[in-house]
Amino acid sequence: MTLNTTPLTRRGLLLTGAALGAGILAGCTSTPPQDASTPAATDAAPNPTGTPATGVQAQGDRYGVGLYNTRQVADELVWIGEEVQSFKGGEHKRVLITGSTAGAGQLAAAYLLKRGHTVVAHARNEQRAADVHRDLPGLEDVVIGDLLDLEQTRALAGQINALGGFDVIIHNAGEYGLPDGELLNSNSLSPYLLTALVTPPQQLSYLSSDLHLGGGLRLDEVRSGEGIGYGDSKLHMAMIATAAARVWPDRQINAVAPGWIPTLMGFHNGNTTTPDSLRDGYMTQVWLAEGVEPGSDVTGEFLFHQQVETRVNELVHDTQAQDQLLASCAERTGVEFPAES
Ligand SMILES: NC(=O)c1ccc[n+]([C@@H]2O[C@H](COP(=O)([O-])OP(=O)(O)OC[C@H]3O[C@@H](n4cnc5c(N)ncnc54)[C@H](OP(=O)(O)O)[C@@H]3O)[C@@H](O)[C@H]2O)c1
Numbered sequence: 001m002t003l004n005t006t007p008l009t010r011r012g013l014l015l016t017g018a019a020l021g022a023g024i025l026a027g028c029t030s031t032p033p034q035d036a037s038t039p040a041a042t043d044a045a046p047n048p049t050g051t052p053a054t055g056v057q058a059q060g061d062r063y064g065v066g067l068y069n070t071r072q073v074a075d076e077l078v079w080i081g082e083e084v085q086s087f088k089g090g091e092h093k094r095v096l097i098t099g100s101t102a103g104a105g106q107l108a109a110a111y112l113l114k115r116g117h118t119v120v121a122h123a124r125n126e127q128r129a130a131d132v133h134r135d136l137p138g139l140e141d142v143v144i145g146d147l148l149d150l151e152q153t154r155a156l157a158g159q160i161n162a163l164g165g166f167d168v169i170i171h172n173a174g175e176y177g178l179p180d181g182e183l184l185n186s187n188s189l190s191p192y193l194l195t196a197l198v199t200p201p202q203q204l205s206y207l208s209s210d211l212h213l214g215g216g217l218r219l220d221e222v223r224s225g226e227g228i229g230y231g232d233s234k235l236h237m238a239m240i241a242t243a244a245a246r247v248w249p250d251r252q253i254n255a256v257a258p259g260w261i262p263t264l265m266g267f268h269n270g271n272t273t274t275p276d277s278l279r280d281g282y283m284t285q286v287w288l289a290e291g292v293e294p295g296s297d298v299t300g301e302f303l304f305h306q307q308v309e310t311r312v313n314e315l316v317h318d319t320q321a322q323d324q325l326l327a328s329c330a331e332r333t334g335v336e337f338p339a340e341s
Helices: 010-016 022-026 071-083 103-114 126-135 150-162 180-197 210-214 219-224 230-247 278-290 319-333
Strands: 094-097 118-123 141-144 168-171 203-207 252-257 302-304
Touching (some): 071 103, 071 278, 103 126, 141 150, 150 180, 168 278, 180 219, 203 230, 203 278, 210 230, 230 252, 230 302
Parallel strands (some): 168 203
16 A cells, blocks of 8 residues: 555544545446446335434434545445345354444454444444434444543543453554654554453454555654654554563464455545455454354454465564554653553
C-alpha cells in the first residue's frame, strides 16, 4: 500500500454526519460506481430502523455506500449475509472489534455474526452507533468512544470492562491522513490504553500495515504528543501486539496486515485501484478468532493472509525497543503497561 499523507477531509464529514458526494465516490472506486440505492446494497435483508436508545437515526442507505463504505465493502456485506454458513466446528466466541462501523472491521463483525458468534461493535459516536445497529442486526451491543480523544478511550475501556469478559478483542480501528498528533492518539495511544486498561481476553489481534516497514519508534514525539506518521503508528500497533504477547504468554496475540484493500481508507487520496483481495483482508482475523484451522493457534507474530509475514520491521521483535515504546506510551498517557508475568 503506497498511500500519501494529506490532511483528511473524511473525518470532518463523518463527525458532522454529512455524506461524501457521489462524485467523490466515483473518484474512489476501482469499478464503475453504481448508484447507492441499487439492490446489492439495500435489498439483502430487511432494513431495521437503526434507531438505538438515544433516538439517533441511521444515515444514508444500508451499509452507507459513498458515506462511510465503498461499494466493494457493501457488496461483500451482502455476500456474507447470503452465503456464510453457521459455525459448527468448535466453540462459539464472544468478540469485540474496534472500528467495526465500516471497512474491514465491519466485515469481520458481519462474518462472525453470521457464523453465530457473539459480537460487540465499537463506534466513534452515537451517529455511527446508530448506523452499525442498522447495518449489523444481531449485535450484542455497541460501545462508543472516539479514539482521537484519550479521555474517551479511557471511558471506552470502562464500558468494555463493564460488559464482562471477551474471548477475542480485535484492535482494528485506524485513521489515515490526519495531522500527526491526532494519528498518535487514534492509532497508537488508544490501542495502547485499551490493551493496558481492558481485562485481557484469551486472544488479541492488532491491525497493522505493510507501511509499518517504513515506520520508526519516534519516542520523543510519542512522549511530547507532537505526533507521528501513519507508518510509525502501524509499527507501534505491531509492537504493542508483540509486547503484549510477551507479557501474556498464555494468551494468543498477533499483529495482522490486511493488505491494500478497497475500503474507504484504501481509496484515500483518490487511488482508483487496490491490489489485494478484500476478503483476504478480514479473513485472517476471523480465522484467528475461530481458531480451528491448522496454524490458527499462532501467537506473537505478524501475519498476512493467514501466514507469518517474513518482511517485518526488525523493531517488531526487538524486546528492548518494545519496552522503550511502552515506556514512552506510559509517560504520555500516565497508564503503565501490565508487567511481564
Ligand atoms: N484499507 C487498507 O488498504 C489498509 C491497509 C493496511 C492497513 N489497514 C488497516 O486496517 C484497519 C481497518 O481499516 P479499513 O481499511 O477497514 O478502514 P476504514 O474503512 O476507514 O474503517 C476504519 C474503521 O475504524 C473506525 N475508526 C477510525 N478512527 C476512529 C476513531 N478515532 N474512533 C473510533 N473509530 C474509529 C472507523 O469509524 P468511522 O467509520 O466512523 O470512520 C471505521 O469503522 C485500520 O487499522 C487500517 O489502518 C488498512
